[in-house]
Amino acid sequence: MDKAPQGLRVIDFTWVLAGPFATRILADWGAEVIKIQSKVTMPEGEQNTSGYFNTWNRNKLGIALNLSKPQGVEIAKRLVDISDIVVENFTPRVMRNWGLDYDILRKVKPDLIMLSMSGMGQTGPMRDCTAFGATIQALSGITHLTAFPGQPPLGLGYSYADHVAGLMGALAVLEALEDRRKTGKGQYIDLSELEAMSTLLGTAILDYSVNGRIASPVGNRPIHRLAAPYGAYRCKGEDRWCAIAVFTEEEWVAFCRVLGYPLWTKEERFSTLSDRWQNIDQLDLLVEEWTKERSPEEVMSILQEAGVAAGVVQNATDLSRDPQLQSRDFFVGIEHPTLGKISFDGSPIKLSDTPAQFKRAAPLLGQDNDYVYRELLGMSESEISEYTSAGVFG
Amino acid sequence: MSALYGLRVLDLADERGAFCTKLLADMGADTIRIEPPGGDRIREAGPFIKDIPDPEGSLCFWYHNTSKRGITLNLENIKGQEIFRKLASTADVIVESFPPGYLEKLGLDYEELKKINPRLIMTSITDFGQTGPYKNYKSCDIVASALGGQMYVCGDRDTPPLKPYGEQAYLVSSLFGAIGTMLALHRRHLCSEGQHVDVSMHECIAGVIEHVNVRYLYEQVTAQRQGTLHWNNAFRIFPCKDGYILLSLFQQWDTLVEWLESEGMAADLKDEKWRDHQLRLEEIDHVIQVLEQWTLKHTMTELMEQGQAMHFPWAAVNSVEELMDNVQLSERGFFVEVSHTKSNASFEYPGAPYKSSESPYRILRRAPLIGEHNEQVFGEELGFSEAEIAALLSAGII
Numbered sequence: 001m002d003k004a005p006q007g008l009r010v011i012d013f014t015w016v017l018a019g020p021f022a023t024r025i026l027a028d029w030g031a032e033v034i035k036i037q038s039k040v041t042m043p044e045g046e047q048n049t050s051g052y053f054n055t056w057n058r059n060k061l062g063i064a065l066n067l068s069k070p071q072g073v074e075i076a077k078r079l080v081d082i083s084d085i086v087v088e089n090f091t092p093r094v095m096r097n098w099g100l101d102y103d104i105l106r107k108v109k110p111d112l113i114m115l116s117m118s119g120m121g122q123t124g125p126m127r128d129c130t131a132f133g134a135t136i137q138a139l140s141g142i143t144h145l146t147a148f149p150g151q152p153p154l155g156l157g158y159s160y161a162d163h164v165a166g167l168m169g170a171l172a173v174l175e176a177l178e179d180r181r182k183t184g185k186g187q188y189i190d191l192s193e194l195e196a197m198s199t200l201l202g203t204a205i206l207d208y209s210v211n212g213r214i215a216s217p218v219g220n221r222p223i224h225r226l227a228a229p230y231g232a233y234r235c236k237g238e239d240r241w242c243a244i245a246v247f248t249e250e251e252w253v254a255f256c257r258v259l260g261y262p263l264w265t266k267e268e269r270f271s272t273l274s275d276r277w278q279n280i281d282q283l284d285l286l287v288e289e290w291t292k293e294r295s296p297e298e299v300m301s302i303l304q305e306a307g308v309a310a311g312v313v314q315n316a317t318d319l320s321r322d323p324q325l326q327s328r329d330f331f332v333g334i335e336h337p338t339l340g341k342i343s344f345d346g347s348p349i350k351l352s353d354t355p356a357q358f359k360r361a362a363p364l365l366g367q368d369n370d371y372v373y374r375e376l377l378g379m380s381e382s383e384i385s386e387y388t389s390a391g392v393f394g
Numbered sequence: 395m396s397a398l399y400g401l402r403v404l405d406l407a408d409e410r411g412a413f414c415t416k417l418l419a420d421m422g423a424d425t426i427r428i429e430p431p432g433g434d435r436i437r438e439a440g441p442f443i444k445d446i447p448d449p450e451g452s453l454c455f456w457y458h459n460t461s462k463r464g465i466t467l468n469l470e471n472i473k474g475q476e477i478f479r480k481l482a483s484t485a486d487v488i489v490e491s492f493p494p495g496y497l498e499k500l501g502l503d504y505e506e507l508k509k510i511n512p513r514l515i516m517t518s519i520t521d522f523g524q525t526g527p528y529k530n531y532k533s534c535d536i537v538a539s540a541l542g543g544q545m546y547v548c549g550d551r552d553t554p555p556l557k558p559y560g561e562q563a564y565l566v567s568s569l570f571g572a573i574g575t576m577l578a579l580h581r582r583h584l585c586s587e588g589q590h591v592d593v594s595m596h597e598c599i600a601g602v603i604e605h606v607n608v609r610y611l612y613e614q615v616t617a618q619r620q621g622t623l624h625w626n627n628a629f630r631i632f633p634c635k636d637g638y639i640l641l642s643l644f645q646q647w648d649t650l651v652e653w654l655e656s657e658g659m660a661a662d663l664k665d666e667k668w669r670d671h672q673l674r675l676e677e678i679d680h681v682i683q684v685l686e687q688w689t690l691k692h693t694m695t696e697l698m699e700q701g702q703a704m705h706f707p708w709a710a711v712n713s714v715e716e717l718m719d720n721v722q723l724s725e726r727g728f729f730v731e732v733s734h735t736k737s738n739a740s741f742e743y744p745g746a747p748y749k750s751s752e753s754p755y756r757i758l759r760r761a762p763l764i765g766e767h768n769e770q771v772f773g774e775e776l777g778f779s780e781a782e783i784a785a786l787l788s789a790g791i792i
Binding site: 017129148175227231313330353 | 395397398409417421438439440441443444445453454456457458522523525526527528531532533534535536537538539540541542543545546547548549550553554555556557558559560561562565566567569570571572573574576577578579580581583587589590591592593594596597598600601602603604605606607608609610611612613615616617618619620621622623624625628629631633638640642702705706707708709710711712713714715716717718720721722723725726728729741742743744745746747748749750751752753755
């Protein structure tokens with residue numbers, strides 16, 4: 001009994017990133033997550049041997065189950081009956097069309113916790129919108145705001161909102177488990193990825209609802225807390241940069257010391273934080289004169305040694321060699337049945353007594369059919385062969 | 395009833411963990427924000443109501459401290475530490491974000507507090523975590539975004555790396571922190587013991603960069619910036635008559651070409667050869683050029699509505715104003731009114747990140763004023779007399 005959600009079983013109908021990221025957290029802490037896939041109904045991108053699939057589905061079991069067959073739906077219900085949690089992230093009509101929506105499943109398993117994650121939520125005029133992470137980011141405002149001042153939107157270029165929704169989804173399930181422990185009741189969680197993402201833009205939203213101000217892009221400038229210098233500064237080398245942030249007077253003094261007190265650091269236009277902020281463009285140019293003669297690693301290390309926040313703008317290669325990530329075992333290696341040794345990011349959550357465990361790679365399609373159908377559901381040989389020939393396990 | 399009703403959280407965290415404790419408070423935990431006498435530095439964060447700097451008027455503080463109670467207590471004072479220990483003995487969770495080693499100097503580190511309260515869970519949300527060669531280094535939102543591998547892939551080929559808007563590093567670290575706290579709570583039901591949750595902001599960002607680590611670890615590809623083009627070329631932002639629209643480039647190709655053709659804007663894309671996905675990827679600049687001529691003839695709303703009607707995952711690139719006018723969000727009651735007695739007004743806040751049928755997540759009240767609940771907590775709950783409270787106040791302890 002040393003794992004947090006140990007003893008819990010999750011039926012996982014999720015795909016792409018948002019849903020799998022949520023159930024991965026439950027699996028990392030010992031929940032038995034059974035991922036349902038099908039050659040027939042499997043969406044593109046859910047290829048079991050891709051790096052993408054393997055990264056978001058480690059620690060999960062996998063079965064092949066064709067939900068376009070009525071028998072497939074019946075088997076899914078039998079699984080729900082012996083499980084605690086169902087997670088899905090289709091557009092709202094999909095589970096309903098299969099007859100696997102909460103109103104039906106709660107009759108199968110009255111204290112079921114079911115999490116539905118969709119772009120817009122299960123209700124409302126836009127509920128059937130087709131949405132991926134990029135869609136949500138555009139609608140939420142973060143794409144518009146992620147730009148240089150006065151320039152067209154650039155956005156994030158990847159599906160950050162899917163991670164956010166996955167984290168909120170995992171949190172919602174853990175909350176519902178806490179509630180079930182007290183009341184004995186399950187519940188239905190309707191997660192709209194747009195709403196989840198919008199809760200991470202709260203201050204900009206309040207600035208509008210309180211002050212009527214429509215937030216505009218700030219590039220790499222600070223927004224809530226004054227700091228100068230602050231930004232990404234060009235360093236020596238091809239596309240090498242270092243982020244620097246100087247908040248306090250003490251940090252400014254240390255910064256000037258590291259630079260060897262060039263004359264400009266003593267000029268009146270930079271004497272206080274507010275002066276530096278007023279003249280930030282000029283300050284940035286002077287700081288960059290210094291950084292561009294040095295590697296970002298050197299800039300980071302001498303500033304950090306002096307007590308100033310600084311960090312290399314790391315790319316994927318840098319991350320793989322990052323000494324801090326290495327010392328905390330951020331990347332984890334594991335054996336995959338066909339790919340050999342594979343690696344992925346572990347978990348940023350370090351629990352002192354019950355750490356995440358990385359016991360197995362993501363499943364191949366139907367890898368755990370035997371365990372699930374024979375052991376968990378107790379199917380006989382004849383049932384198995386009947387379903388197999390009817391294409392139910394396809 | 396809220397799921398965390400009856401649970402007590404002590405909140406010592408700065409901006410790194412304020413959203414974590416907001417989540418726990420909105421889930422119903424009695425969350426007591428502990429600030430130094432005179433108020434916390436995070437109240438200096440702008441913007442402010444009416445743009446007047448005021449520790450009681452920081453919108454950033456307001457949003458991240460809903461549903462909490464607030465007390466003041468000087469943890470660097472011996473008497474203050476004694477009071478804190480009393481509080482800690484009544485608490486289930488402490489969330490903190492001090493540099494590693496700071497609480498130990500005060501004798502208030504997890505090992506010490508666990509002696510008086512073995513069920514206590516402590517969640518530490520810090521720049522680099524409690525261990526490792528960088529543990530004493532400093533970080534902040536932009537440094538975390540840089541070191542975590544996020545900034546490098548945001549922006550265009552010819553621009554500097556770009557930090558995503560908002561203090562996302564603090565928010566996402568808070569989310570991981572809240573999940574870690576809940577995992578520790580679950581485990582506590584099984585063994586009655588608390589544990590320490592160590593969350594590193596650096597790792598949190600490195601853990602939410604989708605393709606970046608995956609492509610390096612599987613294909614030895616170092617992802618680069620490519621402007622508004624999504625990393626896998628699936629989406630791109632286009633200018634239109636009145637703003638910008640996000641289009642998917644390759645879904646339902648035939649439908650898309652038919653649509654363009656019906657307006658005489660398909661150019662050569664109607665050629666059979668463009669049905670080859672690989673060719674479209676190789677000649678993506680040409681595809682983009684043709685699409686851009688077309689999007690410029692339309693408004694955001696036209697493209698989004700007609701596109702969505704045909705199941706294209708398209709979206710208007712909204713401003714915050716457009717987000718707040720979104721009919722879907724209003725229909726679902728996403729924005730909620732929170733009343734502020736001091737300003738004698740109510741303001742709209744983003745509400746619940748998800749809708750739970752049985753244990754609703756909700757904002758119970760506005761953020762606390764400085765020391766607003768001192769009397770309640772020190773007097774009614776810890777049993778200090780009025781005279782004792784007055785003495786603590788004048789000694790600068792509370």
